[in-house]
Amino acid sequence: MRSVIRTSAFMEQWLSEVVRQPGLILTLVVAPFILLVAFGTGVELGGPRPRTVVAESADARDSLEPLIADLEQYVDFRGFEDSLLLARRSLERGDIDAVIVVPDDPAQFLERGVQVPLQVLIGEVDPVRRSYARAYLRDQVAALNQRTIEDVVSDAQGSVGNISDMTAEARQYVDLLAGARGELEEARTQVSELRTSLEPLSRAVESADSTAERVAFFVPGLSAAAGQVDRLRVAVTDLESTVERLDTRLSAASGGQGLPSEQEVDDIRAALDEIDAIAGPVFSVSPGVISAPFVLELQDVTPVEPTFTSFYSPGVVALLVQHLAITLAALTLSRVRVLRVVDMLRVAPIRASEVVLGNYIGYGLLCGVAAAGLIAMMVGFLDVPMSGSWLVLAGTVALLILCSLGVGFVVSLLSSSTQQATQVAMLILLGSIFFSGFVFSIDRVSWPARALTYTFPGTYALRSLQDEMLRGLLRSPEDLVFLGVGSVALFALAVWLMRRELRPR
Amino acid sequence: MSPTSVQSVQSTADSPLAVPHVLARALGQEFAGTRVLDGIAVSVHPGELFGLVGPSGCGKTTLVRMIVGLLRPTNGQMLVNGVAPEAFSAADRRAIGYLPQSFSLFPTLSLQQNARFVAATYGIGWWARRRRIREVLRVLDLWDVRRRRADQVSGGMQRRLGLACALLHEPRLLVVDEPTAGLDPDLRVRIWDYLREAQQRGTTIFLTTQYIEEAERCDNVAVMREGHVVASGSPSALRERAAIPEGVDIEVDRVDAADIAALWQLPGIHHVRQVDARHVRLVADHAEHAVAEATTVLTERGREVSSAEPHRPSFEDVFRSLVSQAPTPPSEGA
Numbered sequence: 013m014r015s016v017i018r019t020s021a022f023m024e025q026w027l028s029e030v031v032r033q034p035g036l037i038l039t040l041v042v043a044p045f046i047l048l049v050a051f052g053t054g055v056e057l058g059g060p061r062p063r064t065v066v067a068e069s070a071d072a073r074d075s076l077e078p079l080i081a082d083l084e085q086y087v088d089f090r091g092f093e094d095s096l097l098l099a100r101r102s103l104e105r106g107d108i109d110a111v112i113v114v115p116d117d118p119a120q121f122l123e124r125g126v127q128v129p130l131q132v133l134i135g136e137v138d139p140v141r142r143s144y145a146r147a148y149l150r151d152q153v154a155a156l157n158q159r160t161i162e163d164v165v166s167d168a169q170g171s172v173g174n175i176s177d178m179t180a181e182a183r184q185y186v187d188l189l190a191g192a193r194g195e196l197e198e199a200r201t202q203v204s205e206l207r208t209s210l211e212p213l214s215r216a217v218e219s220a221d222s223t224a225e226r227v228a229f230f231v232p233g234l235s236a237a238a239g240q241v242d243r244l245r246v247a248v249t250d251l252e253s254t255v256e257r258l259d260t261r262l263s264a265a266s267g268g269q270g271l272p273s274e275q276e277v278d279d280i281r282a283a284l285d286e287i288d289a290i291a292g293p294v295f296s297v298s299p300g301v302i303s304a305p306f307v308l309e310l311q312d313v314t315p316v317e318p319t320f321t322s323f324y325s326p327g328v329v330a331l332l333v334q335h336l337a338i339t340l341a342a343l344t345l346s347r348v349r350v351l352r353v354v355d356m357l358r359v360a361p362i363r364a365s366e367v368v369l370g371n372y373i374g375y376g377l378l379c380g381v382a383a384a385g386l387i388a389m390m391v392g393f394l395d396v397p398m399s400g401s402w403l404v405l406a407g408t409v410a411l412l413i414l415c416s417l418g419v420g421f422v423v424s425l426l427s428s429s430t431q432q433a434t435q436v437a438m439l440i441l442l443g444s445i446f447f448s449g450f451v452f453s454i455d456r457v458s459w460p461a462r463a464l465t466y467t468f469p470g471t472y473a474l475r476s477l478q479d480e481m482l483r484g485l486l487r488s489p490e491d492l493v494f495l496g497v498g499s500v501a502l503f504a505l506a507v508w509l510m511r512r513e514l515r516p517r
Numbered sequence: 518m519s520p521t522s523v524q525s526v527q528s529t530a531d532s533p534l535a536v537p538h539v540l541a542r543a544l545g546q547e548f549a550g551t552r553v554l555d556g557i558a559v560s561v562h563p564g565e566l567f568g569l570v571g572p573s574g575c576g577k578t579t580l581v582r583m584i585v586g587l588l589r590p591t592n593g594q595m596l597v598n599g600v601a602p603e604a605f606s607a608a609d610r611r612a613i614g615y616l617p618q619s620f621s622l623f624p625t626l627s628l629q630q631n632a633r634f635v636a637a638t639y640g641i642g643w644w645a646r647r648r649r650i651r652e653v654l655r656v657l658d659l660w661d662v663r664r665r666r667a668d669q670v671s672g673g674m675q676r677r678l679g680l681a682c683a684l685l686h687e688p689r690l691l692v693v694d695e696p697t698a699g700l701d702p703d704l705r706v707r708i709w710d711y712l713r714e715a716q717q718r719g720t721t722i723f724l725t726t727q728y729i730e731e732a733e734r735c736d737n738v739a740v741m742r743e744g745h746v747v748a749s750g751s752p753s754a755l756r757e758r759a760a761i762p763e764g765v766d767i768e769v770d771r772v773d774a775a776d777i778a779a780l781w782q783l784p785g786i787h788h789v790r791q792v793d794a795r796h797v798r799l800v801a802d803h804a805e806h807a808v809a810e811a812t813t814v815l816t817e818r819g820r821e822v823s824s825a826e827p828h829r830p831s832f833e834d835v836f837r838s839l840v841s842q843a844p845t846p847p848s849e850g851a
Contacts, residue, residue, distance in 0.1 A: 014607075014640030021637030025623065028630045032666070352621035356682075359585045359615045360638040361607035516589040516603050 018362045022370030023377070030378065044332040044382060045389055051321075051328050061088040062109035062134075062145065067099040068092065068116065083112070087152065103135040110134050110149070130156075162303035175244075175291035178213040179284045185209055186284065190277045199271055200262045206280075207255045213287070214248050221245045244290040251283040315484050316397040325396045326477035327450040327470075333383045333409065334416045334470040335441045340375045341420025342437045345513070346430040357514060364511035368503065372417055379413045399484030408480065411495035412473035418502020419469065425509035444468045449475060469495060536599045537562050538690045538721045539584055544593035546579050546744075553579050554744045557593070561723050561737075563689070566716050568735030569725040570836065576744040577725035578618055581694045584723060585615045598690065611639060614688030614720075618695050620675045624668035628659055628678050631667055635682040646685075653681045657711060673704040680708070684715060691715060693724040697731065709734055729833040740839050748839040752832065759838035762787050763804035764828035767797045767811055770821040779818060783810050795823075804829055 030036055064087040066080065083089060090108055093099040099111040113131035115121065121128045132149050136142045185206035192198035221241045254276075261270045316322070348354045357367060387405070390396045398405070419440065427433035445451060447464045448471040457465055465471050472491035479487050486492070539561035546554040554576045561567040569577050582588040583595050586602030595602060600609050622631040629650060636646040654660040657677040662670060667678060676696065683691060696712065697705040709731070716722055724735070732738040732752060739749040748755055769776075771794055780789045785802035792798055801807035804827030812822050 013642070017637055017640045017642060021634050024637065025626065025630070025634045028626050029623065032625055032627075351623060352617065352619060353623065355587060355617055356615070356621050356635065357638065358587055359610065359613065360635070361610035361640065362638045363607075516586050 015363070015366060018360075019366045019370040019373070021362070022367065023374040026371075026374030026378065044336065044386060047328070047332065049389070049393065051324065062148070063088045063090050063107075064110045064112060065090050065093045065099050065102065065108050066112045066114055067094075067096045068114045083152070083156070085155075100133065103133055106135070109136070110145070158303045162299045165299035165302045175213065175216065176288055178209070178216070179288050179291075182206055182209045182213070182284055183281065186277060186280050189272060189280075190274070194271065196262065196265060196271060200259075203255060203259045203262055203272070207252075207259050210248070210252050210255060214252055217241070217245045217248045217291075240290060240293065244287060247283065247287050247290060251280065251287065254280060254283065314482060315399045316482060318397075318482050321394050322396040322482060323478070324450075325390045325394055326481050327448070327474045329383065329386045329390060330412060330470045330474040330477055331441070331444055331448065331450060332386060333379060333412055334444060334468070334473070335437070336382055337375065337379045337413050337416035338420040338423065338440055339434075339437045340378065341371070341417045342423040342427070342433040343430060344371055344375075344421065345424040345510075346427060346433045350430060354513070358516070364514055365507045367514070368421060368506045368510050371421070372414070372503070375417055375420075376413055379417070380410070383409045383413065396481060398481050400480035400486070404486060405477065405480050408473055408476045408492060408495075411492060411499060412469055414499035415469040415495050415502060418499055418506055421506035422502055422509065425506060425513060440468065444470045447471070466494075469498065537596075538565075538598055539567070539723055540594075540596040540599075541580070541583075542594045544580075544583065544595055545591050546576075546583065546588065547591045552591075552744060554583075557744075557746055559739055559746070559749075561690075561721060563721050564716070564719060566712065566722045566734075566736045567724070568732045568738045569723070569741060570729055570732040570738055571725075571727070571741030573727055575741040577727075577741060578694055580741075581618075581692055581723070581725055585613055585692050586610070607640075611686055612689045614683035614686065614691040616676075616679045616683040616691075616693040616696055618698065620667070620672075620679060622667055622675075622678065622682065625666060627664050627666055628654065628670065628674070628681075629663040631678060632663075632682055632685060636685045639686040641686060649685055649687075650681075653684050656714070657681045658707075673700050676700060676704075676708065677711075680711060684720075688720065690721045690723065693722065695725050695727065697726060697728060705731070729836045730831060732836075733832045740836060742840050748842075755839060756829075756832070756835050759830075759835040759842070760802075761830045761834055761838050762800045762802060763807070763830060765799040765801060765804050765807045765811060765825060766828065767799070767815070767825045768795055768823040769797070769815055770823070771795060772797055772815075772820065776815060776818055776820060779814050780811055783807065783814065 096113060102108045103111050111133040130153060134145050136145055185202050189199060189202040192202055258272055391398050423436045424433055443464060447457060448468050454465050472495050475488055476486060476491045479485060537560045539559060541557050541559040544554060544557040557580060571577055583590055584597055586605050589603050598609060598612055632650045633646060654663055657680060659674060659677055659681060667675060697708050712722055737751055738755060739746045772791060777789050777791055786799060788800040790798050799807050799811060808825045808827050812825050815822050
């Protein structure tokens, strides 16, 4: 019974201190709330649309209008700049994020069969933003290329016109040719008309073939379509040759000799059918499909659609609770030492385990209240979904608090001053932000630095809280085991260190 | 230097064979190679009010910290209630109350909350705690300010709060380190009254003070200098050992040269001086004896003695005398 009373001494002392210090409650509980709200409502998802200026000569401006219209979909277009030097200065001053240098006449490059170089200047020193800018701009150039291909294909399709109309016209002359049996003059006339009707078809197919070759050069995935166009060109050329031979034969014929047989007329019809069969799939496909044959269909199997806020909020709570517990516990003994209360404890009949346990209960209650408030606000105010079990969530938070208190007490007992304890607590927070998986995924941290990630209680809690809240299942139950084992080990270590602290010097 | 042995005089009816509450033998303490206590021998018996006097930095607090178990002796032996402090059980600790030299509680808690905290660390149950805190705070005149924060009360109140906390669990031995340091004279008197009350309730008290005159209020005293006990015993015994001449002022209807010559003849008289036509001042071994003998001589010579007042030297003079008589402690490393 005496042990219970002695243990309760610290709980009462802490509750009294908390009640007497509204500022302390503000710092410990309300401040993290404000941080969480600021985080949830103030941080925007996704990368920025870079503020971009296009540097080029005024003469080329008109020719760039279509390009700029495209670019504006991806960047925050701030206008043109004649002088590259001035554009660079704006970039260096941070007035803009990127300068796109466009050649005066992009068409010249295409005509020479080479890609148009789009030089982009960036002035970012943040490696993350630099990396992001590179990836973003590369993505945007790819999109621009796609749009260009789409336009080219569309133009090509437009210029080709309707192949089936052309073959239909040719069929009319073939039918008339078939009806002119024995009539040499009539047959000559129809073959001549047929030959003339094939000329636009031949030109269109030649043009399409040339375009397809170019597109296939830029987009390897389009080589099959280009092959089809080539087949079409061969089919049209063959038909033209057949009709030309027939025309030549009829010109030299006299009497009933040299007239086309039924078989020859059927062969011409078959050739026209083949042209329709080849051209149909190639020219009926949308330019958008040809320029981007693959489309991403992302299916999310998670029970909720996580937003930026809902993904990061459990991590914020884990780190805040960890920091709160570590800081409170880390400052305990240094405060007790500074106030010389430690001498009273050394003289009193109180055991080290009672001192540690009493503080655990006092601080644990305080951290528990703060964590409950943070989670309630996270779910109620920031609309973070709770897909899993509240019991598991509570258990995770409880283990996080116990483990963090253990870390804090060990820091406190090993530190020789308040400043040292505070510094260590801050370093743990800093390390947690970088290595707990909050900012960077743990997979991105290579060994041996990754070993650091497993030294922070927040690492295990962050993963568990995210899983439990967003996925509704605990994918790594061993995280809770680590937290539990860590809590017990740290408590034992804290008791041992406290016993050493209370011994006569 | 051989240890100075102090065998205190029993001030209560306790048996002389009772186990001393504090017993130090040839006790020494070193900090980083510097010897701060050497050859200390002290014995404090149940019911006694024992004072350790000496200037600041002479080792009083170090000895106190060894008694309550905060420091382990470098050499020698320390027994408190028959047990070495490093082997104190919870019961042994409950038998000791400790008032450190400086305020050692939570400044942001009220006086009552601090008292509750200390009582809980001693395992005092809730109901008993309430009763005991009320009793002690009332005795020490702190009840009316019990809800004020400790850092918002005077130094005197903080000192009394520390004393209250040391008395809460009704210890058999109360160890108080400079309880009156920095307090005004009135408050010092009140603190001494509280200590006397505690002693009357049967508490043995071991205290330190740098106010030499306070030593005279103790049953037994040890005088310290530079980590050594240079003299010890009851205040009267120390006064005798110091052998400082005492003064007597006599007022008569008139005095002449023959009267002065007669006074010079008295035993134990060191000096006689006529101050004016009606006043004489004597310097003698024992003022009390000199008063009686001088009054008799002057009356026999037909003089009318209006007053004869002995003037004892202050205990500070006694302290100085004892310190000056003591051999100089060996220098460090000698």
